[in-house]
Amino acid sequence: xxxxxVVDDEPQIVRALVINLKARKYEVDSAADGATxxxxxADRHPDVVVxxxxxxxxxxxxxxxxxxxxxxxxxxxxxxxxxxxxxxQALDAGADDYVTKPFGMDELLARLRAAVRRAEPAxxxxxxxxxxxxxxxxxxxxxxxxxxxGDRDVRLTPTEWHLLEVLVHNTGRLVSQKQLLxxxxxxxxxxxxxxxxxxxxxxxxxxxxxxxxxxHFITEPGMGYRFER
Numbered sequence: 001x002x003x004x005x006v007v008d009d010e011p012q013i014v015r016a017l018v019i020n021l022k023a024r025k026y027e028v029d030s031a032a033d034g035a036t037x038x039x040x041x042a043d044r045h046p047d048v049v050v051x052x053x054x055x056x057x058x059x060x061x062x063x064x065x066x067x068x069x070x071x072x073x074x075x076x077x078x079x080x081x082x083x084x085x086x087x088x089q090a091l092d093a094g095a096d097d098y099v100t101k102p103f104g105m106d107e108l109l110a111r112l113r114a115a116v117r118r119a120e121p122a123x124x125x126x127x128x129x130x131x132x133x134x135x136x137x138x139x140x141x142x143x144x145x146x147x148x149x150g151d152r153d154v155r156l157t158p159t160e161w162h163l164l165e166v167l168v169h170n171t172g173r174l175v176s177q178k179q180l181l182x183x184x185x186x187x188x189x190x191x192x193x194x195x196x197x198x199x200x201x202x203x204x205x206x207x208x209x210x211x212x213x214x215x216h217f218i219t220e221p222g223m224g225y226r227f228e229r
């Protein structure tokens with residue numbers, strides 16, 4: 001069974017999550033503060049963590065950093081904070097996804113299932129960094145650094161390729177604007193979001209069936225981008 005660690009100091013939210021998760025056959029542990037959460041994570045080794053940022057003892061970002069010091073467990077942040085800067089800070093610290101309170105239970109559970117799936121090794125052992133990623137509309141050959149769409153190669157600039165490569169390596173995960181800028185353009189970049197808009201538009205134009213309604217290169221406004229297969 002999949003084990004979930006719920007970290008939140010609001011009893012009604014914890015109760016609702018525990019009831020809904022147990023009804024779907026998850027095993028659930030809960031913590032009302034950061035110190036307890038870190039101890040439970042070390043003791044119980046959850047498969048996914050649902051973490052509120054506003055905890056009474058530690059900031060949620062510090063909890064993320066504490067977890068990332070030793071584990072790659074998926075972390076789904078749950079918070080009433082609406083600031084894009086705070087969301088990006090959590091993602092840069094190592095969170096995998098972000099849901100803002102108030103939230104719909106169905107959306108939260110769907111994102112939790114997706115986080116668990118992404119963390120599971122592929123059946124063939126290839127893992128998420130398989131050399132060839134086939135999304136149906138096009139194929140990305142990471143080893144050869146080539147993209148095929150239909151029966152032809154798609155010509156990408158080095159910057160377009162690097163951006164695509166980072167997104168594909170993080171398939172299904174929200175990658176923050178700052179992370180993309182620093183990985184593609186360098187550590188001195190972090191605020192030039194217009195670069196991302198331009199290059200994402202180019203990737204969509206070259207690879208999406210309908211660039212105006214993308215299904216592979218998804219924008220999370222003010223936060224970052226997500227590549228979906």
